[in-house]
Amino acid sequence: MPLVTKKEADAYDRVIDAANCISELLENSGIDIDENDLEVLSIFIADNALAVMQILKRQTKRCVI
Numbered sequence: 001m002p003l004v005t006k007k008e009a010d011a012y013d014r015v016i017d018a019a020n021c022i023s024e025l026l027e028n029s030g031i032d033i034d035e036n037d038l039e040v041l042s043i044f045i046a047d048n049a050l051a052v053m054q055i056l057k058r059q060t061k062r063c064v065i
Contacts, residue, residue: 018046 004012022042026033033041045052 015043015046015049018049019043022046 019039019042022045023038026038026042
């Protein structure tokens with residue numbers, strides 16, 4: 001088992017807490033999504049929170065990929 005610092009453990013806990021909130025939001029939205037996919041999506045969004053926030057800050061602009 002790899003050694004984990006308290007800082008890393010706290011950061012991981014924050015991601016998991018955020019993922020739980022995101023899961024609840026999505027579940028309450030009425031979107032039909034598989035439980036496993038919901039978990040993966042929620043953790044991905046929480047783990048990439050800074051990128052998501054930057055995208056949402058620019059929500060008046062179109063996303064060009």
